[in-house]
Amino acid sequence: xxxxxxxxxxxxxxxxxxxxxxxxxxxxxxxxxxxxxxxxxxxxxxxxxxxxxxxxxxxxxxxxxxxxxxxxxxxxxxxxxxxxxxxxxxxxxxxxxxxxxxxxxxxxxxxxxxxxxxxxxxxxxxxxxxxxxxxxxxxxxxxxxxxxxxxxxxxxxxxxxxxxxxxxxxxxxxxxxxxxxxxxxxxxxxxxxxxxxxxxxxxxxxxxxxxxxxxxxxxxxxxxxxxxxxxxxxxxxxxxxxxxxxxxxxxxxxxxxxxxxxx
Amino acid sequence: xxxxxxxxxxxxxxxxxxxxxxxxxxxxxxxxxxxxxxxxxxxxxxxxxxxxxxxxxxxxxxxxxxxxxxxxxxxxxxxxxxxxxxxxxxxxxxxxxxxxxxxxxxxxxxxxxxxxxxxxxxxxxxxxxxxxxxxxxxxxxxxxxxxxxxxxxxxxxxxxxxxxxxxxxxxxxxxxxxxxxxxxxxxxxxxxxxxxxxxxxxxxxxxxxxxxxxxxxxxxxxxxxxxxxxxxxxxxxxxxxxxxxxxxxxxxxxxxxxxxxx
Numbered sequence: 001x002x003x004x005x006x007x008x009x010x011x012x013x014x015x016x017x018x019x020x021x022x023x024x025x026x027x028x029x030x031x032x033x034x035x036x037x038x039x040x041x042x043x044x045x046x047x048x049x050x051x052x053x054x055x056x057x058x059x060x061x062x063x064x065x066x067x068x069x070x071x072x073x074x075x076x077x078x079x080x081x082x083x084x085x086x087x088x089x090x091x092x093x094x095x096x097x098x099x100x101x102x103x104x105x106x107x108x109x110x111x112x113x114x115x116x117x118x119x120x121x122x123x124x125x126x127x128x129x130x131x132x133x134x135x136x137x138x139x140x141x142x143x144x145x146x147x148x149x150x151x152x153x154x155x156x157x158x159x160x161x162x163x164x165x166x167x168x169x170x171x172x173x174x175x176x177x178x179x180x181x182x183x184x185x186x187x188x189x190x191x192x193x194x195x196x197x198x199x200x201x202x203x204x205x206x207x208x209x210x211x212x213x214x215x216x217x218x219x220x221x222x223x224x225x226x227x228x229x230x231x232x233x234x235x236x237x238x239x240x241x242x243x244x245x246x247x248x249x250x251x252x253x254x255x256x257x258x259x260x261x262x263x
Numbered sequence: 264x265x266x267x268x269x270x271x272x273x274x275x276x277x278x279x280x281x282x283x284x285x286x287x288x289x290x291x292x293x294x295x296x297x298x299x300x301x302x303x304x305x306x307x308x309x310x311x312x313x314x315x316x317x318x319x320x321x322x323x324x325x326x327x328x329x330x331x332x333x334x335x336x337x338x339x340x341x342x343x344x345x346x347x348x349x350x351x352x353x354x355x356x357x358x359x360x361x362x363x364x365x366x367x368x369x370x371x372x373x374x375x376x377x378x379x380x381x382x383x384x385x386x387x388x389x390x391x392x393x394x395x396x397x398x399x400x401x402x403x404x405x406x407x408x409x410x411x412x413x414x415x416x417x418x419x420x421x422x423x424x425x426x427x428x429x430x431x432x433x434x435x436x437x438x439x440x441x442x443x444x445x446x447x448x449x450x451x452x453x454x455x456x457x458x459x460x461x462x463x464x465x466x467x468x469x470x471x472x473x474x475x476x477x478x479x480x481x482x483x484x485x486x487x488x489x490x491x492x493x494x495x496x497x498x499x500x501x502x503x504x505x506x507x508x509x510x511x512x513x514x515x516x517x518x519x520x521x522x523x524x525x
Contacts, residue, residue, distance in 0.1 A: 047514035048467040050507045054436075054476030055500055073396055112294050124476045128434035131368050137282065138361050140335035142342075142431075143485025149433065151478060192333030219479035225501025227494040229415075 035103055054127065055223075057120040058210040062111040062220035064120075069217065071110060072209070078250045086186035093185040118159070125152055154212040161205030168192060190257055199254035210247035212238045264356040266290045268303060270315055270411055271363040276372050282361070292352035296339060297322060297329060315374040324348040324488060327423030330430070331376045332363050337427040337486035345425060345428035345488040368473040369437070371520050380426050383440060387424075389468035389517065391444055393454045412450045419446035419498075421489035431486030432476030435504040439483040441469045442495035449502055451492035462502035464515045471517035473524040494521040 050056035078096075081089040096103065141149065167173045169188060172180030176198065178191035192201045219238035221227065256262045266287050273280025285303055294302070297319050320328040324345040331346060333339035339349040354360060360445070362376065367482035370378040422443035429437050445462055448454030477496055483494050 003269075026274060037296060044516045045471055047516045048470045049514060053466055053470045053503075055470070056507070058476065060499070124434075124478075128436070128475035128478075131435035131473055132366055132433075133368055133525075136332055136335060136363060136366055138332075138335035138363075141482060142336055144433075144480040144482050148478065148480045170279050171367050215479070222477075222479045222493065222497045223500060225497050225499075225504055227497030229492070229494060233496075235345050 006163050020094045030182060054124055057124055058223040060116055061120045061124075062223035064214070064221050065216050067110070068117065069188055069213065072246060074212075075172075077251055080249060082186065082253050082256075088246040089185050089189075090183065094183065097183075098142045103251060114159075118155075121155060147211045150156070150218070151212060154208040158205055158209045158212060161201070165200070165205075189253065190262060193254040193257035196239060196258070199258055205252045209250075210243040211247060214243035217242060235250060264290045264300075264351070264354075266351070266354060266357075267359040268299070269361045270358055270375070272375055273372055275374060282363075282370070284359075290351050290395055292350065294351045295322065296333065296349045296351065301475045303514075311364065311512040316373075318377050319347060319395060322343055322423055323425060329427040330365065330425045332361075332365065332430055334361050336363070337431040338425075338488055342485070342492045345423075346372040348488075353472040365426050367426075367429050368525070369434040369435065370426060370429065370521040376390055378426070379521065380424070382474070383424050383426060383429075383437065385472060385518060385521060386441055386465050386468045387444060389464040389515075390457065391448065391465070392457070393448055393473075394456055395453070404435050406452050408451060416450040419450070419491060422447070422487075422491055423489060425488060427486045427488060428483035431476065431482040432477075433480060433482065434442070434476065434478060436477045436483075437472065437474040438477035438496045438499065439459075439470050439487065439493070440489060441465050442497075443491050443501035445502055446498040449498065458502060459506035459510055460513075460515075461511060462499065462506045463513065464517075466499065466503045467513060468517040472520040473522045484510050 051060070068222075078089075078092055081092055099106070147154070165173065168175055168180075169185075169192065172182060175188070175192060176195050178194070180188055194200070218232075218235045219237060221232075253262070268285045269282050270285060271280055272283045276397075281388055287299070287303060290299055290302075297317070300315055300317055307314045313506060318328045320326040323331075326345060327345075329346045330338055333349070335347065338344060338346050340353055341349050363427065364372055364376045365378050365380075367378075369382040370380055371423075372378050378384075409518045422440060424440065427438035429435050432438075445465055445515070448461060479493070479496070484491065
């Protein structure tokens, strides 16, 4: 019995269990003392890996979020070519579609990023739901932004929009009131956005994306552990400013189409 | 002044609880929230009823014993104070004041407004220590500490462990508490030797307990009676990420949580 207990402790010491290090000093402890501590040891649970910890999942969300933000920036700059001659954006679309394997690598990376972002978000949301089974009869928020509290709503709506958006402008399955012409990006955009509800849905979803970014852009720094007493408040303001710029950049196109600036 | 106290009454964790309204006619505006409950309890005792159970000790905002959600805000409407420091002058004559306990799976209710906060103790036990050589007292200037580090550490050390951060967080996350403890010891040279192990163990314990996750919302900082900044959560994440990489062979094993997650 004694030997059995001692052996267990020695194994735990070799595994470098933090709890063991806290309760004994490995260099000086004798067998008897090891057994004594083993008897008062509280019941242990399974170890927590990086991915199992909520902190680790948030790091994954921050990194995948940053990747998607990079895509959003690049996509917006590409879209702004709508203000130039139709040949420009058509040539750009042609260039992107003829990247060959690179295009599929890029698509694979972003699909993986989106999948991980959603997986972590769902798992964390479920965990948080369990963490407060009984809510408050009265609840007043005193220090949080609307954007930060609605991340679980803005995210899925933006996802639904992205699926619709891909079906409309990449695959061409949904293209109401006009014929989708593969390769003619300029005219597809113009004919797509001339339908008022397509533009309205686009503007609404992009505004929600902006809301999501206005919190996510600074929260990702928090998740990866980058904070500074002077720079963090600036970062929060910068996140709102960048999100606003992105929203304006994107929604300017359907608005221009509806107003007839882009024909 | 007249107030109606709407208080959560629950005999024990096994029994169902409900709100009970207690009209009070002679509330002195200079009373603290706890003194107001004392007066209520005196009348309840005189009329043969069971007094309202609530935790308290120092009654000057430094012990972390007291705390409940007042009108939907942890520790009440006044920023940077505990429930015991909240005076009744912050309410208007005729107000209804709703008082309910911290609500979190990790904080099982014991009675009325008293909850079991052992989960926070587990987190401290996991890494809230530093190694000090015994023997003569070290010289005053042996270990030099930069002023900024000292202040950052001191700000985090102000945490009294009341649990308001968990109560205020929509996800019931203990990130601010754990971050405060990790920052408190980790920013000082005395806490440096265990810095990585501390971050790993405390974060593992926090995750083993039935807390939610941090979404950087910031309600915790708003409710914190010591106004601990959100930066401590980033410090925790930084230490945890570095330690997870440097000590990737060591997986910390948390002790059994106070409440098993459902």
